[in-house]
Amino acid sequence: MSEKSIRQLHLGAFIFGVGHHIAAWRHPKTDTAGLFTLDFYKQFAQTAERGKMDMVFIEDVPSLPEALEVAVQRTVPVRAEPLTLLSALASVTERIGLTGTVSTTYSEPFHVARKFASLDHLSNGRAAWNVVTTGLGEASGNFGKDQHLAHAVRYERAREFVDVVTGLWDSWEPDAVIADKASGLYADSAKVHPLEHEGRFFSVRGPLNVPRSPQGRPVIVQAGSSEAGQEFAAQTAEAVFTAWQTLEEAQAFYKSLKGRMTKYGRSPDSLKIMPGVLPFIGSTESEAKLLEQQFQELVAPEVGIGMVSRMLRVDLADYPLDGPVPDLPDADYHINDGKSRYQLLVDMARREKLTIRQLISRVTGARGHQTIAGSPEQIAAHLEHYFNNQACDGFNIMPPYLPGGLELFVDHVIPLLQRRGLFRKEYAGTTLRDHLGLSVPTIPERRDSHQAAPVSSLD
């Protein structure tokens, strides 16, 4: 790692159903029947690994959409549970990182700490946790909570949740396990520390029943881009997944987030910002645009109206499809979740004076992320332009359909990025921290009275 002088891209391969485009499942190129088969994901992960990508990334919402009938009839609203899937992929891949989403609003920190530590062990240091607070109210009904927690409270809970999880990961010092068969000493109990956490949301005794894992701690990824989300990320995240439509927006976010890190005593390099990009790849630009057009034509009208109505909290069915998007207030005034995505759409509609039909067409493909349709050369140039202009540290690639959408990227775009010196030709290390250029965390010095021995640092 330390010899690398040229800054290089980081690339995630983002799994979302049978493809990110909302109508992907209807297109002949898509393996829709693969959705719940191991082979489908195995092929995905092995393709991404062949491309030397940093990680596989899996999103999650632990519920079906509130608009159940349309969701079930017209979209693919079902998903394998992320950690089940990533664990299955751990044993059929060797190097690629495995990033899974788990919500802090509906889980217990002890379980989350233990699952990711277990995955980090079984994958030899490739686990990452994408921390989300779950933006959609519909999940609360599956977990016995009448009301979804307010945005601010969710972030307060999330902060405490992450503190507990990292505390549990730190509860076994790196050299605690001795396993000396002759003397019969398994571990040095002075290096195994109860947590004794008592907070507003959680009380957790610890220690974890898993020793310290190969990465020290699994990597912490974060995905909220609101004000609260940025502060949280600046404090705790090591990679951030985000959505931007323009270079200027991405640059402003990059500067804003990295600028917040110093006050938490962190170097800007210790957090990698990776916006989502949905690439339609053709051998020429017009072929790519035609492909995108084909996918757009497969979107059922009620799906597009429903999706954008939900993001904007306004029933767009009440407005003329070819009339302007109604003027909406800025985010802070009336919404609790999905703040940053809401604002992104409002800004886009204002800036480009879009009709409802145009906004729907722009949003249904990538849910607010940037779509690029072009030749491999055009896509590589686009990524390079963002990367070289302080807009990001890499990208989370969102194939519109699977498996082909990822294969084209790996076989045709990545070689161009490699030729430009922007992307690795071979993995230099073995862990996800190695790929992302992140150091192994040391255990903060303890102030409690439990321990006599000094805390040793990591090797």
Add this chain to the structure above:
Amino acid sequence: MSEKSIRQLHLGAFIFGVGHHIAAWRHPKTDTAGLFTLDFYKQFAQTAERGKMDMVFIEDVPSLPEALEVAVQRTVPVRAEPLTLLSALASVTERIGLTGTVSTTYSEPFHVARKFASLDHLSNGRAAWNVVTTGLGEASGNFGKDQHLAHAVRYERAREFVDVVTGLWDSWEPDAVIADKASGLYADSAKVHPLEHEGRFFSVRGPLNVPRSPQGRPVIVQAGSSEAGQEFAAQTAEAVFTAWQTLEEAQAFYKSLKGRMTKYGRSPDSLKIMPGVLPFIGSTESEAKLLEQQFQELVAPEVGIGMVSRMLRVDLADYPLDGPVPDLPDADYHINDGKSRYQLLVDMARREKLTIRQLISRVTGARGHQTIAGSPEQIAAHLEHYFNNQACDGFNIMPPYLPGGLELFVDHVIPLLQRRGLFRKEYAGTTLRDHLGLSVPTIPERRDSHQAAPVSSLD
């Protein structure tokens, strides 16, 4: 399945650390360093599959023992999280069942339903859930609960928990997914049902965000043998894991549990009783006994006293080691959890008039399960004797050390069982239900008003 006229054994391969014997980790034959490596478990599962065993079985307690110092210094108290491990094994095995333990006391039913349904999909119908109520008070400190739930309340919660989980598994009818690319109809929304559960412990809206899995429902395994545990098993379990020291005890339990099923409208064949057995295998009986003796000598005295003291809720360090086990009251009088194991030890001490040292020596190896040390012939004959005398439907094999302890069983005992016609030579089906001879559950008829269409039965 239906052609099979001879009743055959069912065999589980029970993973517990680096072996079931408490001192296993110290023995030269044991791969102690393998504990958190994928290769260790892969070898285990593939060996069991080579032996055509029904399932891999993983226990769990989501905490370290209360007596932290001794546990950490003298035993191997750490474990990978069971579902992380089973999911990793799903992709490196083809046929063998994958049974994981999850407690109903510290989990959310929506997560549990979803994880097992996901594993059932990704493994092509090999998932089973071992439902436990978590007998040890120490886990409560990791989940913000000051007091461990009383035994009766835990079972009440467990019953409701299982109802919610099976309800969620039933929320997608088997033929709900249509995925017609041309018309754009993904699923028939009349065949996807919200659960709308409102109970004492849980309120869960549903439906699950995973369609019905290959087994209809993952198999339900249960492990409590107390009065409450038996009623619960008679009502809901499809396999039961239990511990007995003598043929008479096992026969009494078999008769008692199977006898309770009729009142729930269930056939006794729809539940398989599989006691645990820890086999020390040698080419001769004396070689096997010598091996057992070697393991016993590696047990640190404080570990044995601590373990049995904990099971009996009495500090045995206060009594002379070679004096009699103090007389203790029957289970119902003063204990909240681990009832059946407590009673088993009390009965054994009374029946055989054991000293404390003798009781410790009997219990440390297999934690109350039966230990047999003998030649492959002797072990096969022992298993056959139990099986042919209404004591069980099979066994959960507990190798004292790994990997050798399982390999010897698969390579030397299973061939004898096959030769006697007691065990399959090849898997007849592909799912765990096929191996266990269990039918695919149908969805009970709904009485709610949500649906217009009749509920279709399974194919």
